[in-house]
Amino acid sequence: MPFAISAAAAILAAVLCVWLRPLLVRYALARPNARSSHKVPTPQGGGIAVLAGAFLALALGLWLSPLEGEAGRTLLVVALAATALAVVGAWDDIRPLPAGLRLVLQAACVGFVLFRAAPELRLFPELMPLALERALALLAGVWFVNLVNFMDGLDWITLAGIVPLTGALALAGGYGIVDPLTGWLAAAICGGLVGFAPFNRPVARLFLGDVGSLPIGLVTAYLLYRLAGTGAFAAALILPLYHVADSTITLLRRLLRGERVWEAHRSHFYQQATANGFSVMAVVGQVFLLNLVLAGLAAVALAVPGLPTQFACVALAVMLTGLLLRRFATGPRHG
Template sequence: MTEIPLIPLMALSCALALVFTGLLKANFQTRFLDIPNDRSSHTRPTPRGGGLGFILAFALTAAFTHPNPLAVGLVLAPLALIGFLDDRGHVPASIRYLVQLLAAALAIAQFGTLPLFAIPFIAIAFTAFINFYNFMDGLDGLVASTAALQLAFLAVTLNQPLWWLLVAALLGFLYWNWSPAKIFMGDVGSTVLGASIAIALLNSPTPTHLWTALPITFPLIGDATYTLSRRLLKGENIFKAHRTHLYQRLQQSGWTHSQVAIAYLLVTGAIAVLISTLGLLGSVMSTGLAISAIAGGEFYLYRRNQHDQGPNSADRVLEALN
């Protein structure tokens, strides 16, 4: 197939995502409606499943530029299908995870050059990326914007220009998904984004490239990992829905959806600059930056909570302990 220059394809991908998502919004107002509940961060019914718009745009344009578009498509298609079905109605978690393991196996077979002992660990990590990006998709524009910046970084750093088409598609989607969102990406979008990031890393030229680029994912993966660890330490049921991710608690403390998304974008951008300028050293520093950002968020929430409780809060805490 004749290749078309990247820039026109990016413009086409963005335009297609803009149009497709608008059409999905108009047609998903009933069967795909997300009704707010006590775990929601939104207050009005909003259609979900809009991620299908940027997936279709990406798929149609990738066919004209990537030497083997089926390689990526074979991994992402099962995830998109099961995610779409889950957005439409409930799919058991066991079935979803089996599909994720299938996608991981396909990705490893096509992009991984790994010793046999590492394959199970890589498969689990691959499914973790899929689920963590899904967990983080709880505020308007957060995952779509942050993933777009991450994919742009990976496209340059790992010399994988294919991902620019997904970046462009996400920009078109963000017209509808930025706060206040008119449509959510749903599982169909978030799981495909997590897998796309994982594919890009797995397809790194060398292991050194992979480990150097990995911290670009830490603003999202770090929040998800930290929250999971925090809930395990507190003895909570980690399979039960909740609203205790750092990004959720920041929004509950008074931040707008846009402010939270911009904060995560700033941290991601800072990591991109550190890795681009300092290489492996910047990667190490980026890990510290991500940890510091989480600690800073917790400190802010602690101080905010102390302020909301008033000057006698410490005395009330001591009384409760006694």
């Protein structure tokens, strides 16, 4: 069923991209500026097709093959929160919102998923009280929503990061590592992004926009939270490591320089890479390959129990991610 859901989501997303693009050209053009990677006005809003395709495919899958328990209610909670965040993103795409208001609305959506879709989930019940764990999970969720948005600044870069991650989680669902709905949801997001891929291929004819990157970040954060809740914390840390490292290190550097971190910029490592001589395809290709390797390391961490294996997989993942970040920062001649 996960493969069928992924295929259906891809087809639906592609059809919706074709149907929506003329409207987006008219009403949602992203015009290039000093911080943009594109050089000509390009429609944004492809995330509408990705999300709609994913959730329609999921609804069809649940109708044809209902899951036990509260799968339908959980899916409804996630879909409502993602839709609300998509509305926030769409508004911000057309008429930018104040940074404080954006953050409050994002926190509300993350909190809704955290407390309504996973109220029973505990990651560290023996290390910290529930209130502290929930506060940290909320903070991490809001950061993940934003970092996926920050990283969506180059054609195919979000696909290079999220497709291997969601593909790996779909397989985890198939093997019973996570619950079936989590696997189906991962397969649907993976398929929706694959259906969007031809339109975002460099040079892109369509962008995700905040309407897509924000809710995709929310759903992906929820998927990783579910994975971590099975005890696979190392795997949940490894899978998104490139996106987390690039965005977090960049944020800390900007804070140390006293910059306004809520404003757009071009100082991410993947942006430095294009300035240092890498082509767009070279950048996204290397990010994609790294994420495939990270997925493999996450699989090893899941398959071989024990702290030594977990530590070794995380350490190797950190080393490989650091090497790619350094290569991007110094250019191909110094890689």
